[in-house]
Amino acid sequence: MSAAVETSALLKPPGIVVKDLALRFGQQTIFEHLNVEIKSGEFIALLGASGVGKSSLLKIIAGLAKPSAGTVIGSDGKSLSGRIAYMGQQDLLFPWLNVRENVTVGARMRGEKADAAWADHLLEQVGLNARATALPAALSGGMRQRAAIARTLYERRPIVLMDEPFSALDALTRAKIQDLAAELLVNCTALLITHDPLEACRLGHHLVVLSGHPARLGAPITISGLPPRAPDNPEVLKSQGQLMRLLTEHE
Structure with a gap:
């Protein structure tokens, strides 16, 4: 067992509670009435069309941006400040x-x-x-x-937020790093933004789609079994098809 797993296993990670969240820029409403609870230790994959507000939502949860309305708090009733590791779309290496x-x-x-x-x-x-x-x-x-x-x-950190972290990787390296992330984040609460339905189905305990104008969160899709799932897992293939239909409908 790695040092990360040994350390995090000692403490139950907080979940994330998003309540009635809204984001507006002037007269434009990006999303509103967002309500979701990510339970302790869950790995959630968030999907949706480009520009729908996924990255903005992640930044609000991370404390990097402020919502127009609503709250984000830990399931233990405490602030998430200092308990989050965040990875944006750019590597931002010095x-x-x-x-x-x-x-x-x-x-x-x-x-x-x-x-x-x-x-x-x-x-x-x-x-x-x-x-x-x-x-x-x-x-x-x-x-x-x-x-x-x-x-x-x-x-x-007990909470990890990732915005398309595997997008620049080739297929074989991506699969390897997905497996690694699933192993190292097993005792964390994690939220992953991805445009890849297969990736979402391999890694997520639940999948959520953000769609509409203004955007709303759809009902969570639950996938049986523990991540990382094999690409040819029947449940993965079934859920991948369901996700593709949902995403196509909301394009």
Whole structure:
């Protein structure tokens, strides 16, 4: 068992409660009346058309943006501040830091001693141990994305929010990193934005679609079995088809 799993298993991660959330820009309402509860330890996949408000919703949950109405709070009744690791669509690696330094940058910014052993373990898991001292300019786009994933997992937070974290990876690397994320986040509460129905069905305990104008959240789709599921799992194939129909209907 990894150090991350051992540490997080000692404490039950908080769930996320979104209540009557709305976001407006001037006269335009992006979404409204969003209500959802992500239970402790659940991995939720959020899908929807481009521009529907998925990334904005994730940023509000992360505390990086303010809603026009509504609240986001932990299921324990406490603020989520300080308990979230967030990964956006861009890798945002610091160009003057090498890969290992980028992975541990959160600790460095907090004035903490970096956990080099944990960082190197993660770099090995994402296939970057041989590039630990390389600068981001020397990496491919997929390598940069893997470094950003390692940086997110390095934080060992009980809540992890990810915005299309595997989008820049080739199919084989994506499957491997999906498996790794599912293993390392098993004792976390996780919310993943993805445009890939197969990815959602492999990783999510439940799937939710954001759609409409203004956007609303549909009823959760539950998939049996534990992630990561095999791509040819009958339940995965069935749910993938259901998701494709839903997404096509709301395009």
